[in-house]
Amino acid sequence: AQTVTQSQPEMSVQEAETVTLSCTYDTSENNYYLFWYKQPPSRQMILVIRQEAYKQQNATENRFSVNFQKAAKSFSLKISDSQLGDTAMYFCSNAGGTSYGKLTFGQGTILTVHP
Amino acid sequence: SAVISQKPSRDICQRGTSLTIQCQVDSQVTMMFWYRQQPGQSLTLIATANQGSEATYESGFVIDKFPISRPNLTFSTLTVSNMSPEDSSIYLCSVASGSYNEQFFGPGTRLTVL
Structure with a gap:
């Protein structure tokens, strides 16, 4: 079984500042994938970044980067130079290698970027 | 990535009725x-x-x-049957793509049951 835990229900940040969203997970799989999804008020789920568990190098996508600590089962998301359009609910999720496509989601963190 | 559409985008239904949600993928x-x-x-x-x-x-x-149909490789439906207010939710369809297990989501259907 897989579990994903996001312990920060809400976060806020000033525009242009940096914010980090936390996520821990548990899985019995040896090969798995981790994702951060963003859900703005439009409710469209948007993939922000992904990390393959067998890769030690942290994934980076423009202003978004992760801190993947495999031994600690931690997968935090850092947003640099925050923009108003980053305001959304952020979900951390896990997909096991043997259960293709089936995602387990955390509870979500509401991020508000203030001007 | 895949482009996914859902119908309807939202609906308000009476308890005891059923609603079928459609999901169409472009591949x-x-x-x-x-x-x-x-x-x-x-x-x-x-x-x-x-x-x-x-x-x-x-x-x-x-x-x-929640009966589901999947008649072909680009289409699926989800029916929410005998609805109650507890079924009020957003229903989303998604597809898995590529070798990374990532999923792409439709825009969702917001269902309100009165």
Whole structure:
């Protein structure tokens, strides 16, 4: 079984500042994938970044980067130079290698970027 | 990535009735997924829909309540049957693509049951 835990229900940040969203997970799989999804008020789920568990190098996508600590089962998301359009609910999720496509989601963190 | 559309985008229904949600993908995919997102909550997987076979339901979800069809590789429907106010949620379909297990989501259907 897989579990994903996001312990920060809400976060806020000033525009242009940096914010980090936390996520821990548990899985019995040896090969798995981790994702951060963003859900703005439009409710469209948007993939922000992904990390393959067998890769030690942290994934980076423009202003978004992760801190993947495999031994600690931690997968935090850092947003640099925050923009108003980053305001959304952020979900951390896990997909096991043997259960293709089936995602387990955390509870979500509401991020508000203030001007 | 895949482009996914859902119909309807929202609906308000009376208790005891049923609603069928359609999901259309712009490319052929083997597996489609249906999720429920209750108000203010995270997403919970309802079932996996494979073309040519019965859907596989997650714990807590049954076929009689959420029948699913998958007639071809680009289309699926989810029916919410005998609705009650507790079924008020956003229902999202998604497809898995590529070798990274990532999923792409439709825009969701916001269902309100009175």
